[in-house]
Amino acid sequence: MKILVCISKTPDTTAKIAFADNNTKFASDGVQWIINPYDEWYALVRAIELKEVDATTSISLVTVGGAEADPIIRKALALGGDDAIRINADSHDSYYIASQIAAVAKEGGYDLIFTGKETIDYNGSSIGGMVAELLDLPYISLATKFDIAGTTATVVREIEAGKETNQANLPLVVSCQKGMAEQRIPNMKGIMGARTKPLKVVEPITIDALTTLASFDLPLAKAGVKLVSADTPEELVRLLHEEAKVF
Amino acid sequence: MVLVYIDLVEGKLKKSAFEVASYAAETAKLLGTNAYAIVLGNSTDDLTSLGKYGITKVHTVAAATAFDAQVFTKVIADAATQLNATVVIFSNNLNGKAIAPRLSVRLKAGFVSGAVALPDVSNGFVVKKNVFSGKAFANVAIRTGVKIISLNPNSFNIVVVDGSAEVIAFATPVDVSKIEITATNKVTGEVLLTEAEIVVSGGRGLKGPENWGLVTDLAKLLGAATACSRPVADIHWRPHHEHVGQTGIAIAPNLYIAIGISGAIQHLAGVNRSKTIVVINKDPEAPFFKAADYGIVGDAFEVMPKIIDAVRKLKGA
Ligand SMILES: Cc1cc2nc3c(=O)[nH]c(=O)nc-3n(C[C@H](O)[C@H](O)[C@H](O)COP(=O)(O)OP(=O)(O)OC[C@H]3O[C@@H](n4cnc5c(N)ncnc54)[C@H](O)[C@@H]3O)c2cc1C
Ligand SMILES: Nc1ncnc2c1ncn2[C@@H]1O[C@H](COP(=O)(O)O)[C@@H](O)[C@H]1O
Numbered sequence: 001m002k003i004l005v006c007i008s009k010t011p012d013t014t015a016k017i018a019f020a021d022n023n024t025k026f027a028s029d030g031v032q033w034i035i036n037p038y039d040e041w042y043a044l045v046r047a048i049e050l051k052e053v054d055a056t057t058s059i060s061l062v063t064v065g066g067a068e069a070d071p072i073i074r075k076a077l078a079l080g081g082d083d084a085i086r087i088n089a090d091s092h093d094s095y096y097i098a099s100q101i102a103a104v105a106k107e108g109g110y111d112l113i114f115t116g117k118e119t120i121d122y123n124g125s126s127i128g129g130m131v132a133e134l135l136d137l138p139y140i141s142l143a144t145k146f147d148i149a150g151t152t153a154t155v156v157r158e159i160e161a162g163k164e165t166n167q168a169n170l171p172l173v174v175s176c177q178k179g180m181a182e183q184r185i186p187n188m189k190g191i192m193g194a195r196t197k198p199l200k201v202v203e204p205i206t207i208d209a210l211t212t213l214a215s216f217d218l219p220l221a222k223a224g225v226k227l228v229s230a231d232t233p234e235e236l237v238r239l240l241h242e243e244a245k246v247f
Numbered sequence: 248m249v250l251v252y253i254d255l256v257e258g259k260l261k262k263s264a265f266e267v268a269s270y271a272a273e274t275a276k277l278l279g280t281n282a283y284a285i286v287l288g289n290s291t292d293d294l295t296s297l298g299k300y301g302i303t304k305v306h307t308v309a310a311a312t313a314f315d316a317q318v319f320t321k322v323i324a325d326a327a328t329q330l331n332a333t334v335v336i337f338s339n340n341l342n343g344k345a346i347a348p349r350l351s352v353r354l355k356a357g358f359v360s361g362a363v364a365l366p367d368v369s370n371g372f373v374v375k376k377n378v379f380s381g382k383a384f385a386n387v388a389i390r391t392g393v394k395i396i397s398l399n400p401n402s403f404n405i406v407v408v409d410g411s412a413e414v415i416a417f418a419t420p421v422d423v424s425k426i427e428i429t430a431t432n433k434v435t436g437e438v439l440l441t442e443a444e445i446v447v448s449g450g451r452g453l454k455g456p457e458n459w460g461l462v463t464d465l466a467k468l469l470g471a472a473t474a475c476s477r478p479v480a481d482i483h484w485r486p487h488h489e490h491v492g493q494t495g496i497a498i499a500p501n502l503y504i505a506i507g508i509s510g511a512i513q514h515l516a517g518v519n520r521s522k523t524i525v526v527i528n529k530d531p532e533a534p535f536f537k538a539a540d541y542g543i544v545g546d547a548f549e550v551m552p553k554i555i556d557a558v559r560k561l562k563g564a
Binding site: 011013014017019037038041094095098120121122123124125126127128129130132133134136137138139140141142154157158159160161162163164165166167168169177178179209210211212213214215216217218219222223225226227228229230233234236237238239240241244246247 | 348356357384385429501519540546554
């Protein structure tokens with residue numbers, strides 16, 4: 001089985017969110033970049049587990065980004081990818097990014113494409129569905145479990161009222177979230193090995209974006225907390241009822 | 248025309264359906280046009296009632312019963328094209344997240360997910376969306392003729408008007424799904440976390456699952472859903488579906504009550520869109536107080552029983 005895992009880079013979860021250039025750009029100075037947690041903990045680690053069960057499985061990684069994404073993709077290789085492709089382009093538009101990934105996927109002929117649930121910076125939750133439509137493949141979103149027997153996948157996905165088990169034949173696109181796998185730490189052997197694994201840089205195909213990010217805003221600061229003494233907790237209930245009117 | 252996809256949960260209309268219906272009607276008003284809805288599958292609720300949220304026509308495709316994003320996308324694309332929709336609206340809920348991006352590709356229509364306000368049509372078509380897990384907003388311009396928006400749940404107030412919608416069967420082929428649904432596992436009898444107006448949540452400060460009565464008793468009195476921090480789910484004090492935050496569920500209730508939760512940035516990422524935040528923590532330095540509207544610095548084991556009592560009195564329960 002050939003698996004393609006979509007890897008994106010995001011600011012560290014504790015990074016300060018600030019904007020530059022008249023609020024048109026994320027202020028990335030001094031920001032530490034990480035692999036998007038959903039891509040790393042759930043999509044990539046589940047792919048690695050599938051390979052541990054069936055050694056004929058191969059794991060390719062793809063990222064759309066500039067050279068600053070290289071350390072991220074190397075880290076993903078250290079965790080357990082076999083090879084990686086970086087499409088040398090920077091864009092916020094999901095359609096543009098998905099089109100680039102779909103072009104690579106078409107060429108590689110993958111059986112299974114994993115994405116994360118969403119990027120924790122842009123929060124699009126869109127790339128997986130878009131790639132699936134571009135390739136005319138079934139899409140199972142927000143999966144919490146994935147198993148394979150032959151060419152039939154059994155996937156558990158989240159639904160509004162609980163969980164649902166789906167079965168579908170490969171090829172398939174799946175977006176991954178909590179439950180799929182557990183976070184792993186790369187070991188020394190993996191880190192050393194990653195240096196020699198192939199990382200191919202390709203130029204993007206020509207695609208017009210469908211949207212433009214015009215500007216960013218920060219939410220208004222909170223007025224500050226109103227503290228109630230621990231000796232009179234019932235006063236909190238009165239305030240919530242009469243002042244905030246929330247119940 | 249503005250077309251809104253209305254999701255059925257177990258054949259029923261949920262709160263998010265009324266939110267997107269209102270959002271579609273208000274968007275249509277801005278554009279000087281009508282709002283129509285499309286409903287797939289069989290509804291046990293009366294669909295003419297969508298008129299109360301400003302929808303004039305409801306197009307139904309009863310044959311599309313089992314959810315499959317690929318199949319549903321084709322049906323909605325047919326409707327959008329035949330009915331000349333210029334804007335298609337979804338809830339940014341689980342099914343919306345599966346269909347809307349596919350539809351964007353199929354119609355080559357620019358898509359903004361996670362909108363939190365009506366589009367600004369004064370100069371182009373700009374949609375405000377949540378980014379950085381609720382820590383900021385981005386204003387995104389859609390450049391294509393047809394536009395797709397998914398609205399974050401609990402971000403738009405329902406507008407009730409006087410009206411009744413006309414329900415019309417929409418004839419279109421429904422493909423055979425390549426996905427077979429082999430089992431469903433329902434969480435019943437609880438308030439859905441993403442739809443709840445009030446959420447009561449507990450963290451590691453509660454010391455163990457045996458103390459969760461402090462959370463669940465209050466939740467029951469308030470008709471609230473219950474949630475927890477990530478470590479609490481990881482150590483199996485509470486089920487995984489209750490975990491909120493960066494890697495869990497993102498919620499935006501009217502009231503979020505956090506008990507014994509420190510307020511780490513990754514936790515806040517899932518709850519910072521709540522309208523009113525109440526924090527109960529014994530550590531005055533807990534970062535959660537910075538994000539809170541009301542708080543008590545105190546021991547949850549002493550404070551909570553008194554709060555529960557006061558609410559019980561208030562509710563006359
Ligand atoms: C990439 C990443 C993603 C993450 N995603 C999430 C996520 O989605 N959701 C999430 O929640 N976390 C997430 N985390 C973890 C997060 O950083 C925190 O570790 C976690 O939220 C802490 O949980 P807690 O507040 O329950 O526990 P603690 O940090 O242990 O805090 C317990 C709090 O309880 C208080 N307390 C103790 N005893 C009492 C008492 N008797 N009465 C009142 N208060 C008391 C303490 O003062 C303390 O503030 C993530 C971390 C990373 C690195
Ligand atoms: N620039 C990118 N390169 C590769 N994969 C990406 C990129 N952006 C997003 N993805 C993948 O698509 C998923 C959903 O992203 P999004 O739709 O932006 O929330 C992520 O979890 C990644 O797996």
